[in-house]
Amino acid sequence: MALATALSACSSGGGFSPRSWISGGPDAKAEQETLEKFAPVAVCPDVQVRDGTQMMAVFEKGKEGDYSAIRFQGTIRKFARECRTDVSGTTTVKVGVAGRLLAGPNGATGAATLPVRVVLVRNGDEVLYSKLYPLDVTIAPGSAAADWDLVAPDVVVAGDKSQGNFVIYVGFDESKKK
Incomplete structure (x- = not known):
């Protein structure tokens, strides 16, 4: 039970996820795509x-x-x-x-x-x-x-x-x- 609580605490914030543990860290390309996808729109005439x-x-x-x-x-x-x-x-x-x-x-x-x-x-x-x-x-x-x-x-x-x-x-x- 303690292990499940610890794992859920890690995945709910702080930037850690099971995916980053498996791959060795965050995916830089995916992070860049996310930043571009959700960037605020500066101009929309x-x-x-x-x-x-x-x-x-x-x-x-x-x-x-x-x-x-x-x-x-x-x-x-x-x-x-x-x-x-x-x-x-x-x-x-x-x-x-x-x-x-x-x-x-x-x-x-x-x-x-x-x-x-x-x-x-x-x-x-x-x-x-x-x-x-x-x-x-x-x-x-x-x-x-x-x-x-x-x-x-x-x-x-x-x-x-x-x-x-x-x-x-x-x-x-x-x-x-x-």
Whole structure:
């Protein structure tokens, strides 16, 4: 009985466990993984759709601006983020964006490329990250729409830049077309 009490006292605190007795000590790799997994998150910015970029019309070639010639209309419907800060203070944010491609008035099917941009801004005007993701989306014959999604896994805030007000903007970027 005394042995059982002594063993239970060792395993309830102080960092000793039967596993460390068998292996010869604590597992440094497991401890590092635990520290990273449970590190407090330094920065986790809100995600917003930039005004005027939540919808995008895709026109027939040569008929840009003619709303009777819309082949497709892309929309952004959902967005989310997941933040993780490592032990060095660097935060990695995964940004998810999802939407739908709708057939235009003439019921077109086929493929369209939707230019989705993800931007991380600090203090209203300092761009820390900006990347354009061209998404190829296809509306199958017999369908009037297709869902799409994107995950931007590499939005990073360095530990030395983790102070301030942050916002992640998502939206369609048609600037390359103009």
